[in-house]
Structure formats: structure tokens, C-alpha cells
Amino acid sequence: MIAAALPPGRFPRLGVAVSGGSDSLALLHLLADRAAARTGAAGTALAVVTVDHGLRPEAADEAAMVARVAAGLGLPHQVLRWRGWDGRGNLPDAARRARYGLMADWARAQGIAAVALGHTADDQAETFMMRLARGAGVDGLSAMAPERRAQGILWLRPLLAARRADLRAALRARGVGWADDPTNADPAYARIRARAALAALEPLGLGVPVLAEVSAHLREVRAALDAQTHAAAQALTRAEAGDLVIDRAGLAALPVEIRRRLLAAALRWIATSDYTPRGADLARLMRAVEAGQGAALHGCLARPEGANLRLCREPAAVAGVTARPGDLWDGRWRLTGPATAEGCQIAALGEAGLAQCPDWRASGRPRLALSADPAVWRAGHLAAAPLAGLALGWQVELARDFPSSLFSH
Known part of the structure; x- marks a missing residue:
């Protein structure tokens, strides 16, 4: 053995x-x-x-x-x-x-x-x-x-x-x-x-x-379901600066189990969590999505946008999260900058930071999603916000793509 x-x-x-x-x-x-x-x-x-x-x-x-x-x-x-x-x-x-x-x-x-x-x-x-x-x-x-x-x-x-x-x-x-x-x-x-x-x-x-x-037989069933979920993720989702944008009609047409798995995997990826939300909570989110309503779960937000569903980080979930430049922030973002990065820390952009980013609308993303993005702060002042159009020499990297995360749990 x-x-x-x-x-x-x-x-x-x-x-x-x-x-x-x-x-x-x-x-x-x-x-x-x-x-x-x-x-x-x-x-x-x-x-x-x-x-x-x-x-x-x-x-x-x-x-x-x-x-x-x-x-x-x-x-x-x-x-x-x-x-x-x-x-x-x-x-x-x-x-x-x-x-x-x-x-x-x-x-x-x-x-x-x-x-x-x-x-x-x-x-x-x-x-x-x-x-x-x-x-x-x-x-x-x-x-x-x-x-x-x-x-x-x-x-x-x-x-x-x-x-x-x-x-x-x-x-x-x-x-x-x-x-x-x-x-x-x-x-x-x-x-x-x-x-x-x-x-x-x-x-x-x-x-x-x-x-x-x-249990071994059920692992084989699980592997087959995971493969179907992976195919659905590739066909129906696209990542947008750490958010996931999902085709609502395609999502609704999926078998219920695959739809559930896809949403659960999306929430795990955005929240960088090893755990799936409880079944009853996930079922409530699915009902809200089917009804075209917004919902919050697992530190994430689900918001309908016309023909799409946007899943993004919930600002309250990252309000107190900080990291040093070069370290992972919120488990998935890495920001690196110029030599002047000394004294800086990475924290959520928030509404106060977003107000200092005049070009944020060019991102095409909603305010709520942007306010949960990582930004560079120095002594309480915004130094850079690469995802909101204020890069100022800073680079931002997402640690892992979504489809590859489906098989890591």
C-alpha cells in the first residue's frame, strides 16, 4: 500500500x-x-x-x-x-x-x-x-x-x-x-x-x-461532478480583477448540483477559504440569485448585472486586513511597488480611498467591488490603488486563477 x-x-x-x-x-x-x-x-x-x-x-x-x-x-x-x-x-x-x-x-x-x-x-x-x-x-x-x-x-x-x-x-x-x-x-x-x-x-x-x-465510490462520483463543474466554470465565468462574472442564463440552465458546486467554489476562491458555506446558507444564496436579487455570504457579495451575476469580496470582510508590500493580502493579492514603498502597507481601498481615484469608473467595476480591493497606504494616506486606475508605479498580481482552484479543496 x-x-x-x-x-x-x-x-x-x-x-x-x-x-x-x-x-x-x-x-x-x-x-x-x-x-x-x-x-x-x-x-x-x-x-x-x-x-x-x-x-x-x-x-x-x-x-x-x-x-x-x-x-x-x-x-x-x-x-x-x-x-x-x-x-x-x-x-x-x-x-x-x-x-x-x-x-x-x-x-x-x-x-x-x-x-x-x-x-x-x-x-x-x-x-x-x-x-x-x-x-x-x-x-x-x-x-x-x-x-x-x-x-x-x-x-x-x-x-x-x-x-x-x-x-x-x-x-x-x-x-x-x-x-x-x-x-x-x-x-x-x-x-x-x-x-x-x-x-x-x-x-x-x-x-x-x-x-x-x-466512500471510495463516492469519491469517484465527486471527481465526475468536479469535472463537470470545471467545464461549466470555463464556459460561463470570467475573472475581472478578482471578481467572478457569471452568465446568469447559463448558470440557471445547469443541473442544480453543478450550479451549487460552481457557486460554492466561486465563494471559496474569492474568500480564499478552505471551507464551503453551510448547505442551508448556500441554498438561500441560490434562491436569491435565481430571483435576480443580491445577497451576501461567506465574506462575498452576489449582485445581478443585467445578463450576468457578479461575485465579489464584501468590503466588511477585509476592513481590518493588512499586509506588507510583497506579501499576500487577503490570501490572494500581492502588490509590489517602487523603491519608495518603505513605510507602506496594503489595506482595503474603502470608500475613502475610492474618492481619491478619479478614474475608477474606467475599470468598469462597481464601487462596492472596488472598495474591497487592495490599495497602498502610507501613514493613513492613499499612496496607490492599481485596480482603481491609480497605479503610480505599483503592480498587482492575483495569486491563482479560478478554474484551477476547483480541484484544490
């Missing part, structure tokens, strides 16, 4: 996320075996990373245990610590987001393009059950993909076909122990309840292998 997921020479360097649990430790040993068997141009240099969320007193000891295992395998290891929990909101979701963010930052700093994760067929089936309980559609029920690109990193799951029990048996055969997270027995967590439900459904033939296979 490792050989199929990681062919020789694909990754000169590979990160391995290891928590100290059985699944990730088994992944580490399998990858280390493979790396040891292949040297030279076809080899892969491994680097191990552990995230300590600081939520359990045992976490530091578990990270130290992983460090010892990595050292025994001759591999570099680093512990990343998160202390950002404020006691509010969804703890598992906050911890997961923090974990991926920390690992992505670590990988980029190390020059590592891909990180391997230890998710198994058991995780896949549990995720299916949890999302089924939430009434998820095709995307949710297709569960975890073998590969996913996010935050500039390729996340790999080479063990999705493996069972946890088999991995533990392999570790025992090596004389390797692992850490058991006590939350893995706490029914307060949805995943643990899903695990118990799977055990109860096993006699009906609805165990891990079947549900993992169903």
Missing part, C-alpha cells in the same frame, strides 16, 4: 505526522523501511513532526516518545506546540485546524512539499458515519481523499486501505508500543460514538470495509 501511494522518486523529502498513536507510528515505521530500502535518486528523506496541543498532561510525554522513536530510526523530529485554545467553540475542530496550520508552516519552512498522515480505513468509516449523521451530501460522504492540497502542502494518506488492528499487530511483531489517547474511549466525542455504532452494525454487513468502499 505504501509503494502504491508513494512511488519511487516522487518526493525527495517527505514529512511524516506522528502523534504517538498506533496508526501514525505504524506509518512512520513503514515509511522508514521503504526509505532504507531505497537510496540515491529514488530515495526519500523523511522528517518527523508531532503537534502537542497542550490539552492533556500526557501529551508532552507522548511527543518525547515519538522523538525517541525517530532518533532510533535516524530521522529528524520536531515538536510543534499549540496553546491557542480559549475554551470556546468546537475543540476538536479548533485543534484540527491548528494542527494543520502548524504542520503546514513547519513543512514550508523545511522545504517539504508533502506530509504523510496515518489515517486508516477505520478512520474513513468513522468519518463517513459522522458525516452521515449530519446529513452530508456526496462531498461529505466521500470522506477523506488519499491526497489533498491545502495551505500550499500536499497531504497524503497512504494507509486508507489499512485496518487499525492489522497495523497494531505489525507494531507488536516489531516490539513497538504506542500511546493510547484517553479521549479515544470518551463517548462525549462524536468519533467515539461512530466507532461504537460501527461495531454494532458489523453483524449487518455494514462494517469498516463496506463503508470505506462506499
Whole structure:
């Protein structure tokens, strides 16, 4: 399974996320075996990373245990610590987001393009059950993909076909122990309840292998739907200075699911978000669009313009966003300027800035869209607004085109 997921020479360097649990430790040993068997141009240099969320007193000891295992395998290891929990909101979701963010930052700093994760067929089936309980559609029920690109990193799951029990048996055969997270027995967590439900459904033939296979089939369905959405995006949309202009008649003629996917992808792209709006919210936006009305969702605005629909950034969503010249602003814009850029910062143009751009109408874009565009400010004064006709030697670049973003989630 490792050989199929990681062919020789694909990754000169590979990160391995290891928590100290059985699944990730088994992944580490399998990858280390493979790396040891292949040297030279076809080899892969491994680097191990552990995230300590600081939520359990045992976490530091578990990270130290992983460090010892990595050292025994001759591999570099680093512990990343998160202390950002404020006691509010969804703890598992906050911890997961923090974990991926920390690992992505670590990988980029190390020059590592891909990180391997230890998710198994058991995780896949549990995720299916949890999302089924939430009434998820095709995307949710297709569960975890073998590969996913996010935050500039390729996340790999080479063990999705493996069972946890088999991995533990392999570790025992090596004389390797692992850490058991006590939350893995706490029914307060949805995943643990899903695990118990799977055990109860096993006699009906609805165990891990079947549900993992169903998830794989749904991933194929999702890929087909994504391809149709990509074709619709190319045929019906055009980017205009970071906005998306969509042919309304063509959009209305699409199958409902493709229309939904196209609008969801457009909102993700404009908002530079990894997440799609909630289904009910997206349905309300679709009804407003069908009725020729404006709407706001996901930090974006939808506005009918004759035969077209314009989707643009909502000014309120970027009101406090700043960046240095040359850095990404709002996750997608990069502004670079002359040597006199010292002391400048990038922030939204806003209505006050727009009033200082006499040629803004030449852009052909509405005031509301322009006011959410990036501009250059120095000591509270507008220095340049390239998208509003006030370039003054500044260049503006959009980080990624829309159709290519459809397959990155």
C-alpha cells in the first residue's frame, strides 16, 4: 500500500505526522523501511513532526516518545506546540485546524512539499458515519481523499486501505508500543460514538470495509461532478480583477448540483477559504440569485448585472486586513511597488480611498467591488490603488486563477 501511494522518486523529502498513536507510528515505521530500502535518486528523506496541543498532561510525554522513536530510526523530529485554545467553540475542530496550520508552516519552512498522515480505513468509516449523521451530501460522504492540497502542502494518506488492528499487530511483531489517547474511549466525542455504532452494525454487513468502499465510490462520483463543474466554470465565468462574472442564463440552465458546486467554489476562491458555506446558507444564496436579487455570504457579495451575476469580496470582510508590500493580502493579492514603498502597507481601498481615484469608473467595476480591493497606504494616506486606475508605479498580481482552484479543496 505504501509503494502504491508513494512511488519511487516522487518526493525527495517527505514529512511524516506522528502523534504517538498506533496508526501514525505504524506509518512512520513503514515509511522508514521503504526509505532504507531505497537510496540515491529514488530515495526519500523523511522528517518527523508531532503537534502537542497542550490539552492533556500526557501529551508532552507522548511527543518525547515519538522523538525517541525517530532518533532510533535516524530521522529528524520536531515538536510543534499549540496553546491557542480559549475554551470556546468546537475543540476538536479548533485543534484540527491548528494542527494543520502548524504542520503546514513547519513543512514550508523545511522545504517539504508533502506530509504523510496515518489515517486508516477505520478512520474513513468513522468519518463517513459522522458525516452521515449530519446529513452530508456526496462531498461529505466521500470522506477523506488519499491526497489533498491545502495551505500550499500536499497531504497524503497512504494507509486508507489499512485496518487499525492489522497495523497494531505489525507494531507488536516489531516490539513497538504506542500511546493510547484517553479521549479515544470518551463517548462525549462524536468519533467515539461512530466507532461504537460501527461495531454494532458489523453483524449487518455494514462494517469498516463496506463503508470505506462506499466512500471510495463516492469519491469517484465527486471527481465526475468536479469535472463537470470545471467545464461549466470555463464556459460561463470570467475573472475581472478578482471578481467572478457569471452568465446568469447559463448558470440557471445547469443541473442544480453543478450550479451549487460552481457557486460554492466561486465563494471559496474569492474568500480564499478552505471551507464551503453551510448547505442551508448556500441554498438561500441560490434562491436569491435565481430571483435576480443580491445577497451576501461567506465574506462575498452576489449582485445581478443585467445578463450576468457578479461575485465579489464584501468590503466588511477585509476592513481590518493588512499586509506588507510583497506579501499576500487577503490570501490572494500581492502588490509590489517602487523603491519608495518603505513605510507602506496594503489595506482595503474603502470608500475613502475610492474618492481619491478619479478614474475608477474606467475599470468598469462597481464601487462596492472596488472598495474591497487592495490599495497602498502610507501613514493613513492613499499612496496607490492599481485596480482603481491609480497605479503610480505599483503592480498587482492575483495569486491563482479560478478554474484551477476547483480541484484544490
